Every structure is written in structure tokens, then in C-alpha cells.
Amino acid sequence: MEASELLIEKIKAFEGFSRDAYRDAAGVLTIGYGHTGRDVREGDRISTYGAEQLLLLDLGECEAAVRRLHVAHTQGQFDALVSFAFNLGVGRLNRSTLIKLIRKGGSKTAIQREFKRWVYAGGKRLAGLEKRRQWEATRFFE
Numbered sequence: 276m277e278a279s280e281l282l283i284e285k286i287k288a289f290e291g292f293s294r295d296a297y298r299d300a301a302g303v304l305t306i307g308y309g310h311t312g313r314d315v316r317e318g319d320r321i322s323t324y325g326a327e328q329l330l331l332l333d334l335g336e337c338e339a340a341v342r343r344l345h346v347a348h349t350q351g352q353f354d355a356l357v358s359f360a361f362n363l364g365v366g367r368l369n370r371s372t373l374i375k376l377i378r379k380g381g382s383k384t385a386i387q388r389e390f391k392r393w394v395y396a397g398g399k400r401l402a403g404l405e406k407r408r409q410w411e412a413t414r415f416f417e
Contacts, residue, residue: 282358296319337360340365358414
């Protein structure tokens with residue numbers, strides 16, 4: 276399975292595009308469509324083409340991580356978990372109560388509630404993360 280076009284468009288919308296490197300709500304240097312990493316430095320600039328290429332590389336890592344979990348059986352489940360991993364990191368996804376709950380066959384209500392717990396960055400509840408988690412919680416069951 277691969278990230279759907281719907282997911283790619285949603286990530287672009289959730290992340291927004293930034294030509295210039297900036298610090299996100301958690302203080303992490305970010306550029307393009309939410310790209311982070313050691314390769315991002317203060318003062319960096321990127322084109323939309325470059326940002327799209329980085330997005331596809333980053334998504335590839337998240338896709339591989341979700342595949343290794345063997346818990347996504349539908350495109351909706353796959354997209355929701357890839358979005359979660361892209362935003363929060365593969366490590367957090369792997370260690371999350373969300374994955375434990377999915378593996379146990381938790382109820383729709385419990386799984387959706389677990390998605391919606393992850394709405395804080397830098398110690399602050401963010402409306403953008405609330406919208407993203409709502410989309411993921413809904414997409415997981417589509």
C-alpha cells in the first residue's frame with residue numbers, strides 16, 4: 276500500500292508550504308511541507324518542486340514504518356497512520372497507545388478517542404492538530 280493522493284493533498288493542506296526554514300510550534304526547524312531533519316538549517320530556502328520531492332521521501336519512510344506494523348488493512352487505515360507518523364514521528368507511532376489499541380482490536384470509539392489525544396505541540400493545544408487528528412480518526416474507518 277502507498278499513501279493515497281488524498282493523503283498527500285491533506286498533508287500539504289495541514290502542513291502548508293514554507294519556502295523559508297522556520298521553527299514550528301515545538302521549536303523544530305521545518306521547511307517545505309513539514310520537512311524536518313538535520314539537513315534543515317536556519318536561512319534555508321526551497322522551491323515547491325524541492326518541497327514536493329522531500330515530502331515524497333519523508334512519506335516513503337512513514338509508509339515503510341506503517342507497513343512494518345502490519346495493522347493497516349485498508350487504504351483509510353494506512354493513510355491515517357502514515358499521516359500520524361509524518362506529523363509525530365515513526366518512533367512515537369510505534370510506542371503509542373494508539374497502536375496497542377489497534378492491535379487489541381479496540382472499538383471505533385476508543386481508537387478515535389486515542390487519535391484525538393495527540394493535539395499538543397510545545398505544551399499547547401493547537402486547533403490545527405485537532406483538525407488533523409479528527410481527519411485521521413475519521414479516515415481510519417473509511
